Amino acid sequence: MSKKKTTEPVGCLAVLLKLVGIDLGRIPTDKTLPFHLRDNFLSPAELSFYHVLLQSIRGEYTVCSKVNLSDVFFVSRPNENQGYRNKIDRKHVDFLLCDSKTMQPLLGIELDDASHAKKKRQERDQFVDQVFAAAGLPILHVPATRGYNVSELSEIIRSSLQSKKTVPRTPRVLNGERFCPKCQIPMVQRIASKGMKKGQSFWGCANYPECRETVWGDDSSAV
Numbered sequence: 034m035s036k037k038k039t040t041e042p043v044g045c046l047a048v049l050l051k052l053v054g055i056d057l058g059r060i061p062t063d064k065t066l067p068f069h070l071r072d073n074f075l076s077p078a079e080l081s082f083y084h085v086l087l088q089s090i091r092g093e094y095t096v097c098s099k100v101n102l103s104d105v106f107f108v109s110r111p112n113e114n115q116g117y118r119n120k121i122d123r124k125h126v127d128f129l130l131c132d133s134k135t136m137q138p139l140l141g142i143e144l145d146d147a148s149h150a151k152k153k154r155q156e157r158d159q160f161v162d163q164v165f166a167a168a169g170l171p172i173l174h175v176p177a178t179r180g181y182n183v184s185e186l187s188e189i190i191r192s193s194l195q196s197k198k199t200v201p202r203t204p205r206v207l208n209g210e211r212f213c214p215k216c217q218i219p220m221v222q223r224i225a226s227k228g229m230k231k232g233q234s235f236w237g238c239a240n241y242p243e244c245r246e247t248v249w250g251d252d253s254s255a256v
């Protein structure tokens with residue numbers, strides 16, 4: 034018999050939540066699960082920098098903290114590149130500037146404290162830089178200090194953002210096959226199942242949904 038204790042959600046709140054489609058189900062009351070809320074989600078140095086960063090971007094972008102690299106990047110042909118996927122799975126970037134409307138990542142920011150001088154950490158940093166470069170996303174390293182110059186940081190961020198690569202929109206065509214301009218792998222011909230273009234033929238990346246590159250029309254000679 035399971036030792037897990039549960040209890041039925043009762044009272045007005047549970048009834049109201051069910052009415053709007055939220056069913057709490059059976060709430061575990063077992064207090065033995067070893068989860069606790071961290072008091073150091075951001076370290077004091079990260080928190081200090083975070084506030085300066087907010088001043089520097091003047092509300093133009095959205096800042097995400099501690100973002101896992103596998104939420105930002107994907108590997109093409111995952112079956113062949115499992116090793117590369119594993120290499121980014123447990124790594125994160127300290128801060129990520131995103132377009133506030135689309136949440137498209139625009140710039141990674143690493144706060145380099147004393148630990149970044151260690152050899153192992155430098156190897157990790159180098160690899161992360163290579164990942165960003167391969168994907169065409171700029172990354173900025175800011176040395177951790179006691180104080181930051183807001184206007185100087187603002188200027189560095191502005192120039193870093195300008196180095197973001199734009200993906201050419203035209204796919205390469207070789208032997209009748211179209212290659213995704215971002216992933217450089219053959220695109221797949223599909224039929225739109227919904228939306229304004231329902232029933233129309235288009236070419237989509239085989240890495241969908243991670244890559245949403247599409248070309249409309251079924252004539253491969255047209256490109």
Ligand SMILES: [Zn+2]
Pocket residue numbers: 213214215216217238239240244245246
């Ligand atoms: Zn693609």
